[in-house]
């Protein structure tokens with residue numbers, strides 16, 4: 139067991155609620171000490187997966203191993219895991235130290251040991267100075283640190299975190315992301331981190347499991363899921379993308395509006411002549427106010443809107459069939475105003491091609507797509 143400490147393995151795990159399949163033959167192998175995120179839209183099965191690891195739910199099929207041991211029928215408190223939830227669920231009438239000590243008291247750990255371990259856990263999250271406060275006397279970030287200490291005090295080899303930063307405002311959230319990541323690498327504990335925030339997952343994880351409808355669409359490092367998305371869904375979920383419906387030409391896609399997308403490295407995903415999607419990331423689109431005089435990888439339109447986001451400018455370009463989103467660095471960008479005629483073009487290296495199966499998942503109403511966040 140010792141060499142596997144902190145590893146997690148899910149094999150063909152299925153969980154149903156009545157006729158609803160929440161987790162669908164899910165396979166996942168997590169290495170000890172890894173920071174892995176489960177990322178996906180609401181209802182894709184993230185929490186259910188975590189609850190099965192924690193022992194709050196039992197799989198209907200498949201099996202789970204934690205630290206090398208099968209955990210079927212093993213109750214939560216006997217598993218080598220601890221969970222941190224979005225709502226910190228601290229006891230309001232207890233001090234910080236009492237909250238952290240609670241689990242150890244329940245298990246009749248000797249008093250002197252409790253004191254030492256509570257101090258150690260509070261040090262980890264830099265909350266020792268506030269040991270005597272009550273939860274209501276602290277900020278959300280501080281409360282979440284206490285919740286973290288309460289999980290760490292048990293010295294689990296796997297920490298399960300279900301949207302632990304979801305209740306925090308953006309700035310605090312970003313600070314906590316850095317602290318959490320630091321803590322994880324210092325302690326060497328395996329983190330299984332649930333979020334639906336892709337930036338959060340990208341910034342913190344060794345690998346990201348992108349989930350959809352109870353299964354994993356892609357499992358890979360942040361760079362790979364961004365640069366080599368395995369499906370249209372992943373391409374639309376990680377970062378942003380402009381999608382066009384069309385037909386595969388083998389080396390690219392002929393879109394229904396006549397635009398021809400030619401890829402310099404066509405992946406053999408879609409058979410020639412089959413329905414396909416082409417995708418270009420907004421930051422890969424270049425804008426010219428003059429006709430670049432090419433017949434492929436170009437589309438003409440009119441500037442419909444410009445938004446300023448500090449270091450980047452976002453343009454919405456209205457073309458015959460749809461609105462195209464383009465992100466340009468503020469420095470050196472051509473200045474274009476609404477109403478201007480413009481040509482969107484891109485390098486062949488930036489063209490993605492996907493099967494059309496997930497078209498309805500990734501192509502929404504253009505007006506909604508173009509709206510700023």
Ligand SMILES: Nc1ncnc2c1ncn2[C@@H]1O[C@H](COP(=O)(O)OP(=O)(O)OP(=O)(O)O)[C@@H](O)[C@H]1O
Pocket residue numbers: 155158159160178179180181182183184185186187334
């Ligand atoms: N106890 C339950 N009884 C019935 N259905 C459930 C139960 N728990 C979850 N589900 C359903 O299972 C599916 C997966 O739910 P889950 O909570 O795992 O999603 P999630 O990915 O965590 O979503 P969110 O991002 O909204 O938290 C959903 O369709 C949900 O409605």
Ligand SMILES: [Mg+2]
Pocket residue numbers: 184185186
């Ligand atoms: Mg959830």
